[in-house]
Amino acid sequence: MKARILYYGRLLVSSFLLFVAVVTVLFFLLELAPGDPVQALVGDVPLSDEFRERIVASYGLDKSVWERYAIYLGNVLTGDLGYSFATNREPVLDLIASRIGNTLALAVPSFLLSTLGGVVLGSIAARTRRRWLDSGISGSAVGLFSVPNFWLGMLLILVFAVWLDWLPTQGKSPYGQSGISLEYMVLPVITMATSELAYKIRIMRSSMIESLGQDFIDTARSKGLSSSRILWNHAMPNALLPMVTVSGYSLGFVLAGSVLVERVYGWPGMGLLFVEAIERKNNMVVLGIVIVLTFTIIIVNIVTDVVYGLVDPRLRDRFAPKKKELVA
Structure with missing residues (x-):
């Protein structure tokens, strides 16, 4: 203790x-x-x-x-x-407080989508290693990770808003209405989640491949367990440990990346406020947003370290009190 x-x-x-x-x-x-x-x-x-x-x-x-x-x-x-x-x-704190809710409305779904998608797709890629499904998932991940957020955002607007006319292009709700409309969130959330999803797929694939090569997996196979049960019940808990750290750090990258995404989609969040403050040379707002982002990232990193210490048995054993040896 x-x-x-x-x-x-x-x-x-x-x-x-x-x-x-x-x-x-x-x-x-x-x-x-x-x-x-x-x-x-x-x-x-x-x-x-x-x-x-x-x-x-x-x-x-x-x-x-x-x-x-x-x-x-x-x-x-x-x-x-x-x-x-x-x-x-x-x-400045009031200005940031009025916008941070809109930013979190995009950041939280993007974080959840990229994390869950990364775990599932990375595990599937590891399970089908060196087959066509693994090649397709891994190749797509490398390609998507290389695409800048602002370019992907403009491409999605061109395809789904201009050509197909399925989704809106700017703002968070129809003109004259308050609140956030779901259809206005679709493209920004996909844009923010894409690069993090691609990165997490690669991390999860490598972690799952390492987990599947451990001795306890051979023991599970010798007991006659099915491949799906070995993957999800035995290999998954061990493979998720690196994802805890990666997911915690990625939330900071999602928040920081919201600057360009909110600019592209005209989303009235903290990122758009940051760009507007730079354009108007409103230095106190720029400094305030950087300080708030720094504070948020530090808090997320602290929580990540605490959670990792709770889920990793090696750290739990390190903190556990040592038992006194009995003297005969």
Whole structure:
């Protein structure tokens, strides 16, 4: 128990230090940016002398760089990501909170689709190794992994929205309606899931092939068990261990990849907000989104490590208390 607490304590400390390091790099990149620091904060917005003085006072720009860094880090750690001057000083955290739900509406189905599809198709490819089905699945995975998300999104729009007129092209619901309509999610979800699906198929195939070559599989065959039962009941639990780590990390890639996908489909999520903030030079929003994504990825990685420690028997044995030997 003590070893487990010590391990997770180190994990939390290292994750916190990583987050502080990212915030530090972002701060000094903003400091090193050429031009007027006040203008860099507010973006492409005209400034009066009175407004400039207020900005200098509120952000402590008259202080030394280390004092400003301490103030900036303290604000971030307390959830204050600054204000968006391009939208009437609306808090950056409020802007992100209003969009992150739309991003998760695409990211979560994409993550589930790519993970479940990767497990099933990767297992089938491993089971039919060196046959035509394995070649088709593996070849398709390599091809899909090489296709950029934005190009695939435009191709799907051309085929299913323009030529076939089956699905809409932009937005999350018909004009004048609120909420999210299912038909508007189909193409963005497929686009976001494709590259991760291809990657997970390759990982699952390799892991399943390794699992099928273990000694306990030969024991199961000697007992007369069917091939499907050996695959799903015996080889699968062992082959899923690498997928736990891969799936956890892939959620961060899905969130980061939403930037281009939301731009292509005009989906009003955090990715589209990020692109709009770059175009309008709204630096505080850009920094805020990067910080939120960093925090989210770190939390996902912590959860992944915890789950892996629970499902991997080798780690459970390492944390288990050692039994005292009986002395005769």
